[in-house]
Structure formats: structure tokens, C-alpha cells
Amino acid sequence: MFKIALQQRVGNFIKIEPYIYSFCMLYKFMSKSLQEKNEKGIIFLDEIVNIPQYLNKIYPEISINNNSIIEQALFLKSKDTNFIQIADIYAFYVCQYLNIIKKYKKYSDFKSNHCINAYNKLLSKTNMVNTEFLLKYFPSEYFK
Numbered sequence: 001m002f003k004i005a006l007q008q009r010v011g012n013f014i015k016i017e018p019y020i021y022s023f024c025m026l027y028k029f030m031s032k033s034l035q036e037k038n039e040k041g042i043i044f045l046d047e048i049v050n051i052p053q054y055l056n057k058i059y060p061e062i063s064i065n066n067n068s069i070i071e072q073a074l075f076l077k078s079k080d081t082n083f084i085q086i087a088d089i090y091a092f093y094v095c096q097y098l099n100i101i102k103k104y105k106k107y108s109d110f111k112s113n114h115c116i117n118a119y120n121k122l123l124s125k126t127n128m129v130n131t132e133f134l135l136k137y138f139p140s141e142y143f144k
Contacts, residue, residue: 031066
């Protein structure tokens with residue numbers, strides 16, 4: 001769904017893997033945020049077949065002039081890593097929150113309240129990748 005929305009936005013002549021595009025946007029956003037706060041960070045990703053080889057090819061290009069993200073992205077298997085499973089839960093609630101506030105989906109009051117409360121609790125514990133990034137870089141069609 002995201003690939004179709006991206007091609008509609010920039011044209012069918014661009015053939016790009018959505019995961020690669022998303023990673024580049026995330027990397028740029030994180031790097032800028034970390035530099036503004038004079039902090040350092042590291043990126044952990046769920047290991048997906050063939051994605052590490054693509055990212056390893058583009059990493060030298062996107063990391064030019066970066067001094068805030070330490071190391072290349074590290075790939076971990078979700079099923080073996082609690083850290084990535086927690087990130088999956090976070091991603092679920094961010095997606096549900098955006099569906100609710102943008103009115104892409106209608107949920108029961110109970111589910112809506114639960115998702116909004118869980119999102120707010122998660123957001124209060126984090127400060128890096130938040131709704132601002134998702135609203136800026138991801139087309140609305142992604143959350144439908």
C-alpha cells in the first residue's frame with residue numbers, strides 16, 4: 001500500500017522499495033533531531049530478507065556528514081529480540097493512533113480510548129521517532 005502511495009506522489013518511473021525509502025527518511029530525521037540536541041543515537045532494525053544488503057549499499061551515501069548516529073544500522077531478528085518486539089508494539093499503537101486522529105478507521109470507544117491512552121503513555125516515555133515524523137513523511141494512504 002505504501003509503495004503505491006509513494007509512486008502516486010512521485011511517479012511510476014521511480015522504482016523503490018518502501019522499506020529503503022522509509023529508512024532514508026527515518027535516518028535523515030533522526031540525524032537532524034540528534035544533532036539539534038547534541039546527542040548520539042543508534043538504529044536497530046528488524047531483520048528482513050534482502051534489506052540489509054540494500055541498506056549496506058546506500059549507507060555510505062546517506063551517512064555523509066553525519067556525526068550523530070553511531071555505527072551502521074544493526075539488524076536483529078524480531079522473534080529473538082525483546083527490544084524489537086517492543087518496537088513492534090510501539091509501531092502498532094502509533095499506527096492505531098494515527099488511524100483514530102486522522103479518522104481513517106472507526107473503532108469502538110473502548111478501543112479508541114485504549115489506543116490513545118497507550119500511545120500517550122508510550123510517547124511520554126520516548127522522544128525520538130514520534131508522530132511528527134510519521135505525519136511529515138508518510139502519505140495518509142499508508143494508514144488506511
